[in-house]
Structures are given as C-alpha cells and as structure tokens.
Amino acid sequence: MTETETTMSERLDLFFHPRSIAVVGASNTPNTFGYLFMDYLVKAGYRGALYPVNPRNGEVLGFKSYPSLKDVPGDVDYVISCVAAGHVPELIRQCPAKKVRGVHLFTARMSETGDEEGRRIEQEIASEARRLGLILLGPNCMGLYHPGEGISYAYGLPGKPGRVGGIFQSGGLSINFIRYASLRGVAFSKVVSYGNASGINESDLLEYLAGDRETGLIVMYIEGVRDGRRFFKALREAAAVKPVLVLKGGKTGAGNRSTFSHTASIAGSTSAWEVLFRQCNAVQAADLDELVDLTVAFNFLPEITGKRVGVIGGSGGKVVLSADECEQAGLEVADFPEDVRGLIREREPRLENWLGNPVDFSILSGSGLMPGELMQIMARSSGFDFLICNVTEENPFDDIMWSQLITMETNEYLNILSAGIKPIVATVANPGLGMSHTGELRWRTLLEKREFLASHGIAVFSSVRGAATSVSKLVNYFLNRKRMQAGGAK
Amino acid sequence: MKASVLERFKSQGRSILAEVEAKEVLREAGIPVNETLIARTREEAVSLGMKLGFPVVLKIVSPDVLHKTEAGGVRLNLSGPEQVGEAYEKIMAGILERYPRARVEGVSVQRMVSGGTEMIVGMTKDPQFGPMLMFGLGGILVEVLRDVCFRIVPLTEIDARDMITGIRGYPLIRGFRGSAPVNEDAVVDVLMKLSDFIDGHPEIEEMDINPLMAAGNGVIAADARIVLAPKA
Numbered sequence: 001m002t003e004t005e006t007t008m009s010e011r012l013d014l015f016f017h018p019r020s021i022a023v024v025g026a027s028n029t030p031n032t033f034g035y036l037f038m039d040y041l042v043k044a045g046y047r048g049a050l051y052p053v054n055p056r057n058g059e060v061l062g063f064k065s066y067p068s069l070k071d072v073p074g075d076v077d078y079v080i081s082c083v084a085a086g087h088v089p090e091l092i093r094q095c096p097a098k099k100v101r102g103v104h105l106f107t108a109r110m111s112e113t114g115d116e117e118g119r120r121i122e123q124e125i126a127s128e129a130r131r132l133g134l135i136l137l138g139p140n141c142m143g144l145y146h147p148g149e150g151i152s153y154a155y156g157l158p159g160k161p162g163r164v165g166g167i168f169q170s171g172g173l174s175i176n177f178i179r180y181a182s183l184r185g186v187a188f189s190k191v192v193s194y195g196n197a198s199g200i201n202e203s204d205l206l207e208y209l210a211g212d213r214e215t216g217l218i219v220m221y222i223e224g225v226r227d228g229r230r231f232f233k234a235l236r237e238a239a240a241v242k243p244v245l246v247l248k249g250g251k252t253g254a255g256n257r258s259t260f261s262h263t264a265s266i267a268g269s270t271s272a273w274e275v276l277f278r279q280c281n282a283v284q285a286a287d288l289d290e291l292v293d294l295t296v297a298f299n300f301l302p303e304i305t306g307k308r309v310g311v312i313g314g315s316g317g318k319v320v321l322s323a324d325e326c327e328q329a330g331l332e333v334a335d336f337p338e339d340v341r342g343l344i345r346e347r348e349p350r351l352e353n354w355l356g357n358p359v360d361f362s363i364l365s366g367s368g369l370m371p372g373e374l375m376q377i378m379a380r381s382s383g384f385d386f387l388i389c390n391v392t393e394e395n396p397f398d399d400i401m402w403s404q405l406i407t408m409e410t411n412e413y414l415n416i417l418s419a420g421i422k423p424i425v426a427t428v429a430n431p432g433l434g435m436s437h438t439g440e441l442r443w444r445t446l447l448e449k450r451e452f453l454a455s456h457g458i459a460v461f462s463s464v465r466g467a468a469t470s471v472s473k474l475v476n477y478f479l480n481r482k483r484m485q486a487g488g489a490k
Numbered sequence: 491m492k493a494s495v496l497e498r499f500k501s502q503g504r505s506i507l508a509e510v511e512a513k514e515v516l517r518e519a520g521i522p523v524n525e526t527l528i529a530r531t532r533e534e535a536v537s538l539g540m541k542l543g544f545p546v547v548l549k550i551v552s553p554d555v556l557h558k559t560e561a562g563g564v565r566l567n568l569s570g571p572e573q574v575g576e577a578y579e580k581i582m583a584g585i586l587e588r589y590p591r592a593r594v595e596g597v598s599v600q601r602m603v604s605g606g607t608e609m610i611v612g613m614t615k616d617p618q619f620g621p622m623l624m625f626g627l628g629g630i631l632v633e634v635l636r637d638v639c640f641r642i643v644p645l646t647e648i649d650a651r652d653m654i655t656g657i658r659g660y661p662l663i664r665g666f667r668g669s670a671p672v673n674e675d676a677v678v679d680v681l682m683k684l685s686d687f688i689d690g691h692p693e694i695e696e697m698d699i700n701p702l703m704a705a706g707n708g709v710i711a712a713d714a715r716i717v718l719a720p721k722a
Contacts, residue, residue: 224618225618228616228617228618228619228620229619229620231619232619232620232642272616272618272619272622272640272642275619275622275640275641275642276619276642278652279641279642279649279652483648484646484648487646487647487648
C-alpha cells in the first residue's frame with residue numbers, strides 16, 4: 001500500500017459516519033425489513049439525508065422515494081440493501097455514480113444456504129464490489145448500530161453513545177447483548193453485525209476498532225474466521241492497545257487428520273482457540289452472561305493490577321460464601337492490614353480482633369463504628385487493590401430503617417467512587433424478580449438501588465461469582481499487558 | 491548463501507526426515523543437537539563410537555522402522571568398542587528377524603546424554619492458525635497427562651517463557667527435590683530459533699524434538715523428526 005492510498009480503517013471510519021443513507025427495497029408495509037430498516041433509522045434519530053428506494057412508492061414513511069439508486073439526487077454515502085440477492089449485482093453497479101462508500105447487505109440467502117447458486121452470486125457481488133472500490137458489509141447481517149450517528153438495526157436500543165465497540169458474527173445475538181449490557185449501564189460506540197463477511201471481515205473490524213477513538217474496549221462474538229493468520233495478528237495488536245473480550249461460539253472441527261508426529265496428535269485434542277486467546281491476551285467469556293459481566297467490569301473499572309480484595313457487606317454465611325467465591329476466582333481475600341486494625345482499635349477496641357476480611361456488618365451493630373466509616377477506612381488502606389461490596393439485603397429492622405440502612409450503604413459506594421480512592425464493585429442479588437414483586441418495598445428498593453448504582457457508574461453484578469470472575473480476568477488482562485509491554489521494550 | 495540442508499531434502503522430494511537428517515536441519519536452524527553419524531558396518535560403528543566418545547547410543551536407521559525402540563532398534567549406554575560391536579550385531583539381527591523386508595541404511599551413533607530433565611518440543615499446523623509450537627516435559631507427563639503448552643508462531647520471547655511456566659510440571663523444570671534446574675534461557679532460545687525458522691519455512695508440516703535434554707548448562711536435541719509438505 002502506498003502512502004497516498006487510504007487504509008481500510010480510514011475507509012471504514014468514513015463508511016460508519018455517513019452523511020446520507022439509501023434504503024433499497026424500502027417499503028410502507030409494516031414489519032417487512034424494507035419498512036423496519038427505514039423505521040429503525042427514523043426512531044434512532046438519524047440526522048443525515050435518508051432516501052428510500054423503491055420502484056412502486058412515491059413516499060415511504062413520509063420520505064420521498066426513488067425508483068432506483070441512480071435516481072437519488074446527490075451523493076449517497078451508505079446503502080442498505082433489503083432487496084433479493086438477484087437484484088444486488090445491478091445495485092452494486094449503480095453505486096459509483098452516487099459516490100457510494102459502501103453497501104450493507106441485509107440481503108441474505110447466499111453462501112450460508114450451502115447451495116452452489118448462493119455461493120456463486122455472493123462471490124460475484126463481492127468481486128464486483130472490490131473492483132469498484134466499495135466497502136461491502138455482509139451479506140446476511142444486521143449491519144451497523146451507531147448511536148452517535150442515530151443509526152440502528154433494532155427498536156429500543158439505547159440512543160446514548162458510550163465507549164464499547166462490538167463485532168458480532170450474529171446480529172440477533174448482538175441485539176440481546178446490547179440490551180442486557182445497557183440494563184447494566186453500558187453504552188456503545190458502535191456495534192457491527194457482519195454476517196457472511198464476504199467483504200469486510202472480523203479482522204478488518206478489529207483493526208478498525210483498535211484504532212477507533214470512540215471505542216475504549218472491544219467485544220466480539222465469533223464462530224469462525226476467514227483468515228486465521230491475519231486474525232491472530234489483528235487480535236494480538238488490538239488487545240495490546242485496548243481490552244478485547246471474546247465469546248467463541250461453536251466448537252472447532254479439529255477433525256481427525258492422520259498425523260505422523262507426536263506433537264500433531266496431541267494438538268488434535270487441544271483447542272487452538274484457547275491458545276490463540278491466551279497468547280493474544282484476549283479475555284475469553286464462557287457464555288453470554290459472562291460476556292455481559294466482563295463488559296460491565298471493563299467498562300466501569302479502572303486499570304487494576306493487584307488481586308487483594310476487601311469483601312464488604314452482608315452478614316454471616318453470605319459473607320463467608322462471598323470470600324470463597326473470591327478465592328475460587330483467583331482473588332486474594334487479604335487480612336486487615338495494620339493501618340486498618342489501628343483505626344478500628346482507635347474507634348472500637350473490642351472489635352479489633354473480631355472484625356476481619358470478609359467484613360460481616362452484623363458485628364458492627366451496637367458499636368460506635370458505622371458501616372460507612374469502616375468502608376472508608378478500607379477504601380483508604382493500601383492493603384486492598386479493590387473492594388467488592390454486597391448490598392446488605394438482610395437486617396432485622398422495620399421497613400423504614402431497613403431501607404435507610406440500604407440507602408446509607410449504597411450512598412457510601414458512590415462516595416468512595418467519586419473520591420476516586422479505590423476501585424469498587426457492587427453486588428445486588430437478582431433472584432428472578434417478576435412484575436408482581438415490584439409492588440413490595442423490599443424488591444422495589446433493591447431494583448432501584450441496582451439501577452441507581454449502575455447509572456452512577458458503578459459496576460453492579462448479580463452475584464459475587466460474576467463480580468469476582470470478571471475482576472479477576474480484568475486484573476489478569478492488565479497484568480499481562482504490562483508484562484508484554486515490558487517484554488516488547490526489551 | 492542459503493543452499494540449505496532443508497532445500498536439499500526438498501529438492502529430493504523427501505517428506506519424512508528421520509533423526510539424522512532432522513538433526514542436520516535443526517543444527518542449521520541454530521538448535522544445539524547431539525552430533526549423530528551413520529555407520530554402515532560394525533567397524534564403522536566402533537570407530538564412530540571412539541570418535542564421539544563413550545558412552546554412546548546406537549539406533550537403527552531405516553525408513554521402514556518408525557518405532558525404533560519397540561523394534562529393538564535402540565541400544566543405550568554402550569561404554570566401549572566391544573559393547574558397540576555387539577550392539578550393532580544385535581540390532582541388525584533383530585531387525586532382520588522382525589522386519590525382514592525393511593530397507594536398512596545402517597545405525598546412527600551418538601553420544602549418550604543422560605541424567606538431565608527430558609523435555610519435548612514440537613510443531614504442528616493448525617488448519618486455521620497455521621504453525622504452532624508445543625513444549626512439555628518428556629516421558630509419561632506428555633504421554634499420559636498431556637501436560638503441554640502450545641503457542642502460535644511467530645512467538646514473542648514472553649510467549650516462549652509462558653510456554654515453559656505454563657505447564658503443570660513446571661516445578662520439575664525449576665528443579666525439584668535436588669534435581670538440577672533446567673536452564674530456562676536455553677529452552678527459550680531453542681523455542682525462539684525454531685519459531686523464526688518455521689516462520690521462514692512454511693513447507694515444514696510437523697516436527698518433534700523428543701527428547702530435548704537438559705545437558706550441562708544447556709539443552710540438546712537428542713532425537714528429532716521432521717515432516718515436510720509434499721511437493722506441490
């Protein structure tokens with residue numbers, strides 16, 4: 001590539017910031033995709049020029065419609081194709097005259113069907129697009145969700161932009177993911193569903209998001225990759241710059257190749273994907289729930305490079321179980337350091353040797369030491385790298401005092417967060433609440449606290465296991481990155 | 491100046507390189523190997539033994555005998571000329587009995603390396619990600635427990651170190667209950683050189699260095715085999 005040529009990432013950046021969009025195959029019939037893609041853009045508040053293209057209609061959703069792409073006045077940056085595969089080659093040929101940057105093919109029924117004709121037409125489209133210098137997204141994909149530009153591929157996705165970028169081989173799963181993560185306070189820079197990847201693929205997108213200033217961390221769902229060697233390089237380079245969280249779907253068909261060497265026969269039983277993720281320092285999620293938890297952790301927490309956790313809140317067995325979960329996740333439930341003991345001694349000498357990590361709040365009752373004070377003491381101690389705070393659901397008091405105590409506790413989390421003295425995560429149990437339960441003060445309060453904490457920038461988890469596993473992986477990511485940077489500098 | 495050993499074998503259309511040839515390739519890649527020479531007669535075996543220094547190891551060299559030990563084709567720890575001579579005769583007689591139709595090129599002679607920790611270093615190609623290197627401890631740890639660590643080529647030095655520390659048997663590398671520690675830098679050096687070499691030679695399909703032995707303050711490839719891609 002010469003100096004004057006634009007890079008793929010530069011071209012993608014232009015493509016993802018379109019000044020005008022044409023929806024080809026736009027329709028007035030509700031719940032057809034020609035209607036939906038128009039309506040998604042309208043509802044998401046797209047501010048650029050929007051051109052429905054349809055040979056039959058004069059207007060679609062109140063926008064003037066054009067019989068073909070070439071009839072649209074002025075240039076079109078971005079084309080969404082909802083027409084059948086057979087019409088796409090002609091559409092592609094009309095693109096250069098409109099200075100189109102790229103085409104998103106929602107159009108499907110191509111190579112994914114496994115039949116020869118589908119594969120042939122997909123290849124024909126891809127090579128024609130390449131020849132004309134067009135970016136091709138898809139086919140068989142939902143395309144682009146870019147809240148900052150008012151571009152969406154579903155109803156009700158959050159409109160507020162954030163710093164999480166997504167690369168999803170499955171558009172449907174991406175929508176689940178966006179909704180779940182946004183319930184936890186996460187917002188997105190852009191998410192791309194790329195389908196069959198006959199044009200741009202996962203490596204192009206990874207390289208792009210690695211350099212994208214709107215994106216602070218990258219979340220991926222992949223089943224397979226087009227070019228494993230290139231993906232290896234792209235993943236290693238991306239994860240060196242910003243966290244890359246990956247969920248891998250589908251098991252590798254390692255196959256039973258006949259092998260001659262010992263090494264090859266052992267390799268057949270090893271997952272090359274596991275090797276890849278470890279070597280690249282990509283953070284692997286076990287399932288969709290964990291992908292959401294990890295996203296929450298990496299989105300809200302700063303760089304943490306130590307595993308000493310202070311576990312606070314709750315009482316009795318719950319506290320003990322919390323500590324177990326932390327240790328199992330590879331965290332260290334460190335003893336109270338001397339500075340903490342000293343401060344407790346000053347306030348409540350009786351508790352000096354009774355209180356410890358994990359902290360059981362019931363020990364404090366009747367003493368002069370308030371839960372909030374103890375949290376502050378721990379937050380200010382250099383003996384802990386971060387705190388996991390369990391909202392204390394159970395106290396013996398009446399509704400008013402019960403909710404006051406919970407409010408005091410959660411307000412204290414925010415004090416610690418805003419003072420910036422110690423990374424803090426919260427857990428609020430979610431035992432499977434239904435609509436009818438929100439009428440009860442207890443459950444409503446807990447739901448409100450959960451939302452309140454998330455909306456104020458605290459990483460909130462439903463379980464200590466989720467919190468501990470995610471933070472442990474976060475610490476490993478940053479430790480590995482430091483080690484790799486130091487090693488690379490040698 | 492790169493009319494390499496590997497090029498020579500490739501031009502001969504070879505696909506499987508057994509110990510002697512594989513070691514030639516490895517030496518060219520900068521890997522310390524245990525010098526191994528071929529004897530075609532009893533007398534040659536004895537004189538090579540004297541040249542290399544006792545004790546020595548004799549191994550059958552035949553493209554038709556892959557599992558040399560099981561075939562009775564390996565004799566270890568031969569401490570003098572008579573033992574070498576006898577071992578030569580026994581190997582030949584045994585092979586003749588078990589594999590009467592095997593093509594036999596002779597026996598290989600090398601100095602016995604003993605006492606050090608046995609490791610395995612290997613390479614295979616993943617259909618998606620290409621060449622991968624493997625490191626593990628030799629013997630039952632690799633056979634039974636599959637206690638090995640893989641990394642995709644090309645390696646960084648950190649990758650190489652992670653492969654060593656990443657196996658469960660790592661304490662044995664560090665030195666356990668009085669056993670001598672393995673020089674980890676020497677293993678890293680082997681892995682890095684192999685990574686470079688493999689990166690530059692996509693025709694290499696598979697490789698085993700088994701064992702790579704800790705010897706003195708370094709390591710040495712005591713046996714090896716290499717598989718090349720069939721010529722296109």
